[in-house]
Amino acid sequence: MADEQKTAAPPSEAPPASAPATDAAAGADAGADGEAGPSKKALKKAEAKAKKEAEKAKRAAEREAATAAAKAKEDTEDKAKDNYGDREIVTLSAPKVALRDYNDDHIGKPVKLRAWVQNSRMQGAKMCFVELREIGDWSIQGVIAASPDGEPVSKQMVKWVGAISLESYVAVEATVQKPLDPVKSCRVSNYELHITKIYCIARGPEMLGLTMNASNAAISSFDVDGKMQELSVSDAAPGQSATLETHLENIIMHKRAPLQQAIQTVRENVRDLFAEYLKKNDFHSFEPPCLIGAASEGGANVFGLPYFGKSAYLAQSPQFYKQMEIAGGRKRVYCIGPVFRAENSNTPRHMTEFTGLDxxxxxxxxxxxxxxTLEGVLKHIFRNLEERCKDEIALVRSIYPSEPFKLPEDGKEVRLTFAEGQKLLREEGPEEFRNVTDDEDMSTPQEKALGAIIRKKYGTDFYVLDKFPESARPFYAKEDPANPQVTNAYDFFMRGQEIMSGGQRINLPAELEARMRKKGVDPNASGLKEYVNVFRQGGCPPHGGGGIGLDRVVAFYLNLPNVQLAAYYPRTPSRLFP
Incomplete structure (x- = not known):
């Protein structure tokens, strides 16, 4: 108890209340310096300033918190959320108007469009520009800008559009407007779409195997007998051109290119014009079979396949069946269909399957x-192509330059005998052709050299060579009664390259058998015996015809570097896909 009394402090000695920190500091300073501290007025002023700064910081924190809350609310409440997104089925109320039909009457009016995203570019966080391609090279600029109140377009919507991968397929509702300046990168340059709704129907890949720029440029090279042939016409920047193989391995982008769609449109019109002319001249169409029981040309270049314990072949031509139609009383017929050649020819003008116009x-x-008749149908095709496919031809020539196809005037068609053609080569052709003979078939270089001579001499890219040597024609070709060394057979040429072979056929069975034996073909062989017997079943009138290669006509007319560019899905010795 005595010890407790010693350690307890008496009440009168309790410590004084804590002084303000400023006072303590001031006192310490005063004690140290031996001088008087700040006045009460100065201390009050400092305290007021500190309180004011604290209030300012509090208000700033409250503003920051309010901004963050507003942004969070905006992020969670997207007023335009129903106006965009991924949807497979889309229904839009605006009228559909094709891009080719846009005019000033549409300005300020809503339209809908289904198209591919060709290009896109963000302009800050509230605006995006997109190029929309409807078909071919018909494209237009779309503009999407965030609305002040977030409806019908929000910032989230703009951001979403800017992230759509190229070549995605979208449905758009927009208002047609005039741009400030013409949009040079789009075919529809004098109008633009102010987008209010956009839905992605099918997304493109993150990385394209072939870009649109490359697919719409001239090919850089292609394979010829295992060697890559460079193409001088391809002047695209590095990375903006691709090989023919790359094109065909990326067939969808290859086909989407305005260039390829233009070529396909020309091809479609060649086919239509062929049928149109013949129908007007009393020809009837028919469909020959592709599966046959014997080689139609009597040669080895056929595709064989097993057929229920027997052998079958893919038709080298519809020749036999065209003749059967004539024997059957039709008098004038035509057909359009596939032709197969099992020839290991890896050249710019050969394919193992092509489309024949017969x-x-x-x-x-x-x-x-x-x-x-054949001259008539081909001139009808060439003359009408210039009118029907004017834009497409111009587009192709902007990428694969060529001179317009020259035709002879009516009544001035160029028809030479085979011997006359060889004579021209000997007299006016390159040195290597000065010794060509009249009984040897023409090589491709000879054909091209003769084409150059004829263009210079007669001013035409289209001509006929008649009276081919007997040795260069199949067993059904009729020999010239006045000179059995040649036949009543002909080839048609475009730009110095053959597009059609034809001639008069043998219509009498005894003559046909004799000719077959002369050519080393057995008239009693399976399939051939049945063919000969056709002409024994009833008297067959004299007849003739020809087979035109559709792919070659398109390729040579447009002066394409490879016939595969004129085909939808080319087949060659090295390609069975796609």
Whole structure:
């Protein structure tokens, strides 16, 4: 108890209340310096300043918190959320108007469009520009800008549009407006779409195997007998051109290119014009089979396949069936269909499958009637292409430059005999062709050299060579009665390259058998015996015709570097896909 009394402090000695920190500091300073501290007025002023700064910081924190809350609310409450997004089925109320039909009457009016995203570019966080391609090279600029109140377009919507991968397929509702300046990168340059709704129907890949720029440029090279042939016409920047193989391995982008769609449109019109002319001239269409029981040309270049314990072949031509139609009383027929050649030819003008445009007709007085008909159909095609496909031809020529296809005037068609063509080569052709003979078939370099001579001499890219050597024609070709060394057979040429072979056929069975034996073909072989017997079943009138290669006509007319560019899905010795 005595010890407790010693350690307890008496009440009178309790410590004084804590002084303000400023006072303590001031006192310490005063004690140290031996001088008087700040006045009460100064201390009050400092305290007021500190309180003011604290209030300012509090208000700033409250503003920051309010901004963050507003942003969070905006992020969670997207007023435009129903106006965009991924949807497979889309229904829009605005009228559909094709881009090619836009005019000033549409300004300020809503339209809907389904198109591919060709390009996109963000302009800050509230605006995005997109190029929309409807078909071919018909494209337009779309503009999407965030609305002040977030409806019908929000910032989230703009951001979403800017992130859509290229070549995605979208549905758009927008208002047509005039741009400030023409949009040079789009075909529809004098209008633009102010987008209010946009839905992605099918997304493109994050990385394209072939870009649109490359697919719409001239190919850089292609394979010829295992060697890559560079193409001088391809002047695209590095990375903006691709090989033919790359194109075909990325077939969808290859086909989407405005260039390829233009080529396909020309091809479609060649086919239509062929049928149009023939129908007007009393020809009837028919469909020959592709599966046959014997090689139609009597040669080895056929695709064989097993057929229920027997052998079958893919038709090298519809030749036999065209003749059967004539024997069957049709008089004038045509057909359009696939032709197969099992030839290991890896050249810019050969494919193992191509589309044939074939005709056959009765001959009344001379086989030249057939030549005149074939000239008529081809001139009809060439003259009408310039009108029907003007834009497409111009587009192709902007990428693969070529001179317009030259045709002879009516009544001035160029028809030479094979011997006359060889004579021209000997007299006016390159040195290596000065010794060509009249009984040897023409090589491709000879054909091209003769084409150059004829263009210079006669001013035409289209001509006929007649009276081919007997040795260069199949067993059904009729020999010239006045000179059995040649046949009543002909080839048609475009830009110095053959597009069609034809001639008068043998219509009498005894003559046909003799000719077959002369050519080393057994008339009693399976399939051939049945063919000969067709002409024994009833009297068959004299007849002739020809087979035109559709792919070659398109490729040579447009002066394409490779016939595969004119085909939808080319087949070659090295390609069975796609």
């Amino acid at each position: 005709i056959e007709m009765e001959i009344e007085e001379s086989y030249h009637e057939v030549i005149y």
